[in-house]
Amino acid sequence: MPDLRARRPALSPSILNADFGHLAEAFRQLELGGADYVHLDVMDGRFVPNISFGLPVVEAARRATSLPLDVHLMIVEPERYIGDFVAAGASIVTIHAEACLHLHRAVRQIHETGALAGVALNPATPLTAVEEILPFVDLVLIMTVDPGFGGQALIPAALRKVERLRRLIDELGLPAVIEVDGGVKESNVAAVIRAGADVVVTGSAAFPPGGSTVEALQALRRAMQGS
Numbered sequence: 001m002p003d004l005r006a007r008r009p010a011l012s013p014s015i016l017n018a019d020f021g022h023l024a025e026a027f028r029q030l031e032l033g034g035a036d037y038v039h040l041d042v043m044d045g046r047f048v049p050n051i052s053f054g055l056p057v058v059e060a061a062r063r064a065t066s067l068p069l070d071v072h073l074m075i076v077e078p079e080r081y082i083g084d085f086v087a088a089g090a091s092i093v094t095i096h097a098e099a100c101l102h103l104h105r106a107v108r109q110i111h112e113t114g115a116l117a118g119v120a121l122n123p124a125t126p127l128t129a130v131e132e133i134l135p136f137v138d139l140v141l142i143m144t145v146d147p148g149f150g151g152q153a154l155i156p157a158a159l160r161k162v163e164r165l166r167r168l169i170d171e172l173g174l175p176a177v178i179e180v181d182g183g184v185k186e187s188n189v190a191a192v193i194r195a196g197a198d199v200v201v202t203g204s205a206a207f208p209p210g211g212s213t214v215e216a217l218q219a220l221r222r223a224m225q226g227s
């Protein structure tokens, strides 16, 4: 399992905006560009209005790359599929607090399967939704857009939530890392890191239409270092 605290700030590009006809090439580009993780956005058409992909793509990703797979489950009742996604190759399984009634049990289930556990919050969900589970998770994912689609603009108010979570985690001395997902690009990634992100997800910024993913990731990394 990856040591989430060893690589900070880390880059977890999402393949949502990649060319699905050439996924193996997308994984190669992410490795060449120096990605730390690969972010896989699983959407069920119920928790979010969009359907993306499921287990076969996670399995294919596992075969195509040695990078740790950071699986973001935007599905209702995620506890029903935790074992399957870990068996498919997920290193980190992140479930939404809004989608899961018994978070404590689900987080324990993720750990029992041998993966790292993350809990995600939508922009309108207050931090109190994760306060009680915070000591038990490896990662908290703060959505800076409403989930469901790539290419949306980051909601600036959501960064204030990242700042508050940073303070809370540091005050309590907890090991959980903060991942920020949605609308992160070269022009705002430094601000996202200054707000307290340990891991940043970039979807559309990692796969610019007609552009180079390797160059995009290198530019993001430079911007991250200038934070």
Ligand SMILES: O=C(CO)[C@@H](O)[C@H](O)COP(=O)(O)O
Residues within 6 Å of the ligand: 014, 016, 017, 039, 041, 072, 074, 145, 146, 147, 148, 149, 150, 151, 152, 181, 182, 183, 184, 201, 202, 203, 204, 205
């Ligand atoms: O979870 C999601 C969207 O629901 C994200 O991971 C997006 O895939 C990120 O894409 P950009 O906002 O960076 O284009």
Ligand SMILES: [Fe+2]
Residues within 6 Å of the ligand: 014, 039, 040, 041, 072, 181, 201
């Ligand atoms: Fe995501």
